[in-house]
Amino acid sequence: MNNELQSFLQPAGMAMPRGHYSHATSGGGLVFVSGQLPVSPDGSVLSEAPFEVQARQVLANVSAAVAGAGSAVDRLLHVRVYITDIDNWPTFNKLYEEWAGTARPARAVVPVPTLHYGCALEVEAVALT
Template identity: 35%
Template sequence: MAERLTRVHAPEGVFPAAQYTHVVHGTGRLVAVSGQLPLDGDGRLVGAGDPAAQARQVFENLRRCLAAAGAGFDDVVKLTYFVTDMAYMPAIREARDAVLDPARLPASSALQVAALVGPGFLMEVEALALVDG
């Protein structure tokens, strides 16, 4: 349950962040979700050239992967974003905020990469979660 997670938004001497939490810790069983791409259940790219559509699909895939481990978005302690252009981050944040409480954001990292595993992919997102053991 999310109540066993502690979020430290601004550790002493660290500038507060608006888009993520600096530190999230808790106890439980670790769930690692591999980077999710904007693919539908048949392996087709969703939202070619559309970062908002791709972000929604990525978060839907994350939801399904978390559920397979008995977890949900409230259990997520860390998200890592891989994007081919940092200009896609607002679309990703919008998709994220549709499934995560903006007042209880996980720790996060965002990296711009030259390319992802295949053509047409604008982003990939991986997650770490803690669930009851």
């Protein structure tokens, strides 16, 4: 098993992190994706955008982060979704199903009162390398 840890500070298609973290790190055959908000590649926070636009951007960010770490959506093991309005869950679940395709990683949904920048959702994930 490879115990080497690598940080990926700038995966293609992602804005630089706004804090002291990496979008994704890998070690021991796993990729850990930091919580992804609806931030476009140019760094714009899409908190005022409709929920569907925010959700699509978050999922695109997760895809870019796992790809930047040498993995892919079909190698996801676990996904955790933080959502500020559980009434948006059916919409997210539909978009997620389209995005994930045949992948069916374990998943947790966590309703929360607020998220950074006033965003409607945040998604973190773990994948195989």
